[in-house]
Every structure is written in C-alpha cells, then in structure tokens.
Amino acid sequence: MPKAYVFTRYGGPETEALVDVDRPAPGPGQLLVAVRVAGVNPVDWKLRTGYRRPDDRGEREFPAVLGNEVSGVVEEIGEGVSGFAVGDEVFGNTAAGGYAEYALLPAGVTAHKPAALSFAAAATLPVAAATAYDGVRQLALPAGATLLITGAGGGVGAAAAQIARAFGLRVVGVASEGKREFVQSLGAVHVPAGPDLTRRVRAAAAAGVDGVFDLVGGEVLAEAAGLLTDRTRLITAGAPEQTVADLGGARVARARTAAVLDAVADLVVKGDLDPHVTRTFPLERAAQALRAVEEGHARGKIVIEVAR
Known part of the structure; x- marks a missing residue:
C-alpha cells in the first residue's frame, strides 16, 4: 500500500x-x-x-x-x-x-x-511563491518604490523579496541577525528583527517605505503599519483578517489559479526567482x-x- x-x-x-x-x-x-x-x-x-x-x-x-x-x-x-x-x-x-x-x-x-x-x-511554488506573487501584485507599487517585508528570511518572505525586485522595487527585509547574509543575497537591505524596529527601518529607508508585506503579525505588524502614510498599502499573511483591518490594511488575497503558478515558474526559469x-x-x-x-x-x- x-x-x-x-x-x-x-x-x-x-x-x-x-x-x-x-x-x-x-x-x-x-x-x-x-x-x-x-x-x-x-x-x-x-x-x-x-x-x-x-x-x-x-x-x-x-x-x-x-x-x-x-x-x-x-x-x-x-x-x-x-x-x-x-x-x-x-x-x-x-x-x-x-x-x-x-x-x-x-x-x-x-x-x-x-x-x-x-x-x-x-x-x-504553489504555497510560498504563489502567496508572495499574489501579495506583491496586490500592493501594486510602482517601480522604484520601497517595500518593507517582515519575516523576509522565510519561504514566503524570500520569494516576495525576489519577486518585488523583479518588479523593480527596492526591498527592505526584516529578519533575524543570523539571516543577514541570506536576506542580502535576495537583493534586499537587511534590518535586524527586535525591539525599536521603527528606528532601524527609518535608518535603512530614509525616504520612508511605500508598502508593507507582513509575514509575522503581532507587534511587528503594528509597528510596521506605523511606518506607512497610506495604510491601504499594508498587507499580511501573518495575522488574522480583523487584526490587519483594524490597522487599515488587508490580508493577502490569494488568486489560487494555474496562471499564477505559470507566472512564478516562469520567474524561476528566467532566473529572477530562486x-x-x-x-x-x-x-x-x-x-x-x-x-x-x-x-x-x-x-x-x-x-x-x-x-x-
């Protein structure tokens, strides 16, 4: 059997x-x-x-x-x-x-x-990369904008950083100090996780951040939300829908289609996504x-x- x-x-x-x-x-x-x-x-x-x-x-x-x-x-x-x-x-x-x-x-x-x-x-690809792709598309940031990703060292975070870079975005990634080199290898600016996150993010992105892709939830999500002037550019896959709605943002809207799978597979084949x-x-x-x-x-x- x-x-x-x-x-x-x-x-x-x-x-x-x-x-x-x-x-x-x-x-x-x-x-x-x-x-x-x-x-x-x-x-x-x-x-x-x-x-x-x-x-x-x-x-x-x-x-x-x-x-x-x-x-x-x-x-x-x-x-x-x-x-x-x-x-x-x-x-x-x-x-x-x-x-x-x-x-x-x-x-x-x-x-x-x-x-x-x-x-x-x-x-x-079907879970992590597809979630990352859906989220980056949902934010619809223009090329040259700065995206903050919390939990950038995990499967979804790593995919989101690379997809965002492929879309012409600047990426600031929050992850543990032990994942610094990994996050930097994704083309992102690494910011260590931990207390006083706001200060470190502002030091890494002096012009501010234009969107937040949260994969952590909790206090990290709330602190990251405070960095945005437009809370509609706040999405999460790490917190319940009501929690992020109270902050003015939304959950990642999953497309769950074969077309998304084709798109992320194409990014891998082209070398934009590892x-x-x-x-x-x-x-x-x-x-x-x-x-x-x-x-x-x-x-x-x-x-x-x-x-x-």
Whole structure:
C-alpha cells in the first residue's frame, strides 16, 4: 500500500505518523499525481494544531495527510478534466495532503512543470511563491518604490523579496541577525528583527517605505503599519483578517489559479526567482522536515523527496 505522513487528531507532533493508506481515486475535476517532491510550510503544522483557514468548510477526517503543495507525474485523470494527460509532469496545490506517494490535485490549481524546472523547485511554488506573487501584485507599487517585508528570511518572505525586485522595487527585509547574509543575497537591505524596529527601518529607508508585506503579525505588524502614510498599502499573511483591518490594511488575497503558478515558474526559469531549497528529507523523515519548519529556524525552503 502507498505510504503517507499523517496526523491522527489535532495536537502536537505526537499526533503524527507514517502509515499505509489506500491509493486515492481522482474525483471530478481532479488529478491523481505520483508525488516526486512535497513542499513543507508553516501552514502544515498549523493545520495539525486545529487552525482553520477562512475558507475551510466542514470537519476534517482523520487520519489526515499533511502537506499542501507537490510536484509529480499524472497517474489518473478525473471526470471533466482537460488539458492534462497521464505522464505529464505537473505541480500544484493538493486537495487532501501531499506528504504521500500519491496525492489528489484540483486541476484548476495545477500547472504543467517546465522542463527547465526541477521537481524540487516546482514543489516549493504553489504555497510560498504563489502567496508572495499574489501579495506583491496586490500592493501594486510602482517601480522604484520601497517595500518593507517582515519575516523576509522565510519561504514566503524570500520569494516576495525576489519577486518585488523583479518588479523593480527596492526591498527592505526584516529578519533575524543570523539571516543577514541570506536576506542580502535576495537583493534586499537587511534590518535586524527586535525591539525599536521603527528606528532601524527609518535608518535603512530614509525616504520612508511605500508598502508593507507582513509575514509575522503581532507587534511587528503594528509597528510596521506605523511606518506607512497610506495604510491601504499594508498587507499580511501573518495575522488574522480583523487584526490587519483594524490597522487599515488587508490580508493577502490569494488568486489560487494555474496562471499564477505559470507566472512564478516562469520567474524561476528566467532566473529572477530562486526557491532556495536548503534541505531535503526523504518521506520516512517527514517528521524532521516539519520540525525544522515548526521551530522557526528554517532558511529558505525545505522539501520532502518522495520518489526520484
């Protein structure tokens, strides 16, 4: 039977297990994909704790497979799906988990993998890079403007910095001192995280910042908001909708389309976006991969290599 890494109830790491599962069957509008690589993201462990996205409906069935993005090869095609064939190399968001040998992908948020894009790089794009792309597009800052990114050393932050640079923006990135060189390698001006953030940002951007892309939330979000004269240029993927609305900003509006996946893949192929895959784990070590992200010290992206 196929293997999958699951959580058996809401809670901590003790709820996780590598188990045998039935091979999924694609429903209408779905693809069954033999997974090559699965991306690891903070949202994976947050969902395990019971966190619910704003668009979540119904109750979760257990055991639930972890993971939200994969790359792989099409094995079966569900009813009503066009534009894909068995054997196509694809990547996209999952319908029901991705830390597995087989995953179901909604065809509408699945894209063909360019030949020049590795399976590992492709697996990192549907969550972090697509969120970053949606956010930078949402801000719609003109070329030459300055964008402040909080949490610039993580997967979404690193992608946002590079995408913003590709769009002609100046980027100031807030991250820990240990991620200084990494943030600078993205083409951003590094500002250390910690108390008195406002003073350090103003020193790094004497003319001020024109937009804020927050990935941290809490006091960092509130302090960053104070740097803006136009709060409509404040977005977050790190705080609840009401929290940022109270500050005059908004959550990142996710497009969740194959067109966005095509766009970020094109940025990688052109050399404008490096997914920065820093660590790779096999499926049997999925727990270690998720711990590396859950503990908050990961730099760039971590992936699980399910099959070669």
